Amino acid sequence: MEKSELQKDKILKVAQSMFSEQGFEATTTREISREAGISDGSLYYYFPDGKREILDTIVHQGIESRTVVIDDWFSEVKTVDDLKKQIVDLYERICRIFEDENSYRSFMITIRERPLLSDSQTDWLIEVLSNIQDKLIKELSAIDNQLNVDVKDFKYATGIIISIIQKSLYDELILKNNKVISKEVKELTESEIELMIQLISKKDLSRN
The missing domain is CATH 1.10.357 (Tetracycline Repressor; domain 2)
Incomplete structure (x- = not known):
């Protein structure tokens, strides 16, 4: 798996855990970025539509x-x-x-x-x-x-x-x-x- 795919997979796993535990609305993109160890800009690079695109992908x-x-x-x-x-x-x-x-x-x-x-x-x-x-x-x-x-x-x-x-x-x-x-x-x-x-x-x- 390429580095970019690994990074996307990491973001998805972090977001999946957060959405499951605290809900979609209560989870912010900043929290996802921080937990994934990346910048907010990097998250939007992989998922241009942000949190909603992440939810749809999951x-x-x-x-x-x-x-x-x-x-x-x-x-x-x-x-x-x-x-x-x-x-x-x-x-x-x-x-x-x-x-x-x-x-x-x-x-x-x-x-x-x-x-x-x-x-x-x-x-x-x-x-x-x-x-x-x-x-x-x-x-x-x-x-x-x-x-x-x-x-x-x-x-x-x-x-x-x-x-x-x-x-x-x-x-x-x-x-x-x-x-x-x-x-x-x-x-x-x-x-x-x-x-x-x-x-x-x-x-x-x-x-x-």
């Missing part, structure tokens, strides 16, 4: 990193057990995203500073969840003969699964302000996912 990088981690989880399923395993693996993958400090901070900044962000920046979660639901519907379609639910109801079934995952993240990260999803919450959420899969599966298959 949010954009966070969205990209989270989306990449989630997007490559899907693979073809052939049985109900395959379906169950893939959804639980997906949930574990999402939980691991927030175990990384940078990912956690970026996510919380995106949530807390929502009024300052564009629709495209704040709608990333909706888009990601929509993509996940589309993939889940495709999975259900691949084993529809093993399920006790009509194709026309796949959207509702997958919506419930998404809601189970979403509630876990919302309760832990936002309401309780925890930095990681606890083992107990993971186990409870995975049990709820497995129960949902059992309910939509044909009875003779759900006993296996």
